[in-house]
Amino acid sequence: MAPTSVSPPPLRPPKANTQKYKVALCQLLVSPDKEENIARARSRIEAAADAGAMLIVMPEIWCCPYSMDTLPSYAEDIDGGASPSISMLSEVAAARKITIVGGSIPEKASGKVFNTCCVIGPDGHILAKHRKLHLFEIDIPGDIKLKESDTFTGGQEPTVVDTDVGRIGIGICHDIRFPELAMLYRSRGAHLICYPSAFNMSTGELLWDLMQKSRAVDNQLFVATCSPARDPNAKSEYMIWGHSSLIGPFGEVLAAAGHEEATVIGEIDLSMIPSTRENLPLEMQSRGDLYRFVDVQRQRETASNGARGVESEYVLVNDTVL
Numbered sequence: 001m002a003p004t005s006v007s008p009p010p011l012r013p014p015k016a017n018t019q020k021y022k023v024a025l026c027q028l029l030v031s032p033d034k035e036e037n038i039a040r041a042r043s044r045i046e047a048a049a050d051a052g053a054m055l056i057v058m059p060e061i062w063c064c065p066y067s068m069d070t071l072p073s074y075a076e077d078i079d080g081g082a083s084p085s086i087s088m089l090s091e092v093a094a095a096r097k098i099t100i101v102g103g104s105i106p107e108k109a110s111g112k113v114f115n116t117c118c119v120i121g122p123d124g125h126i127l128a129k130h131r132k133l134h135l136f137e138i139d140i141p142g143d144i145k146l147k148e149s150d151t152f153t154g155g156q157e158p159t160v161v162d163t164d165v166g167r168i169g170i171g172i173c174h175d176i177r178f179p180e181l182a183m184l185y186r187s188r189g190a191h192l193i194c195y196p197s198a199f200n201m202s203t204g205e206l207l208w209d210l211m212q213k214s215r216a217v218d219n220q221l222f223v224a225t226c227s228p229a230r231d232p233n234a235k236s237e238y239m240i241w242g243h244s245s246l247i248g249p250f251g252e253v254l255a256a257a258g259h260e261e262a263t264v265i266g267e268i269d270l271s272m273i274p275s276t277r278e279n280l281p282l283e284m285q286s287r288g289d290l291y292r293f294v295d296v297q298r299q300r301e302t303a304s305n306g307a308r309g310v311e312s313e314y315v316l317v318n319d320t321v322l
């Protein structure tokens with residue numbers, strides 16, 4: 001029986017229904033008018049589906065401006081079925097038979113506001129809901145100051161979801177700064193991590209490319225980011241960086257936008273994951289005798305299910321529990 005004091009071993013990515021497909025990153029220009037944003041998003045998604053995209057990724061906070069003062073007034077009750085933004089995504093996903101990683105919108109629930117991403121399948125149903133785990137906080141005197149926790153409550157669960165286009169891990173923007181979350185998704189067999197984001201001018205230039213490539217290369221999987229477009233005329237002090245991108249498992253840039261409104265389409269070929277891992281066998285070389293990654297949630301589940309009951313689900317690496 002696997003000891004419960006260590007993490008269950010990593011899962012191999014499962015076989016996806018589709019091995020090669022187009023993914024569209026819809027870098028939307030966002031205005032204070034929610035109806036306008038929803039209509040704009042709909043037509044961008046429809047155009048991307050017409051161009052052959054099977055997966056659409058939307059930006060962080062696309063139904064209203066990313067402004068802490070006004071965000072709560074745009075919040076929608078997703079579980080209560082009062083969410084025009086998510087209803088639109090469900091309608092389009094079902095009409096076009098596509099998968100949508102729905103960026104994020106302010107969600108109201110239990111008297112709180114969350115920064116929430118819904119993943120929607122080709123039948124229009126919500127497959128998963130991710131609430132931003134790490135809330136962004138920055139204070140660079142004379143430059144930028146922002147504290148998301150004054151507005152949002154943080155989520156409690158990492159999100160990995162099986163879709164028609166593979167197993168996807170979800171993070172929202174600042175979540176990308178925590179390599180442990182990406183490692184956890186890799187160890188749960190994700191092919192792709194999607195980070196709907198809204199980086200700003202101060203952090204964007206220095207860190208945006210670096211972090212998405214790092215998450216992809218460290219974990220040898222695909223990373224997709226999608227940001228709102230920069231609006232040079234916006235009254236907000238928070239200027240969006242843009243540059244939505246698709247990164248491959250070797251850190252290669254497969255598609256990238258500039259800062260203006262655009263839909264960029266890239267191709268994901270899932271066979272690149274095993275080939276990269278064969279070419280550069282990091283997992284085999286990992287020194288589990290010196291350091292250890294612990295997925296607390298899976299460890300707890302393993303303990304409560306009884307390790308033997310779930311063991312068959314795990315693929316042992318070199319017959320050892322790492």
Ligand SMILES: NC(=O)CC(=O)C(=O)O
Nearest residue numbers: 136173174198199200203
């Ligand atoms: N919205 C964010 O979480 C912003 C962020 O992380 C940044 O660096 O900018």
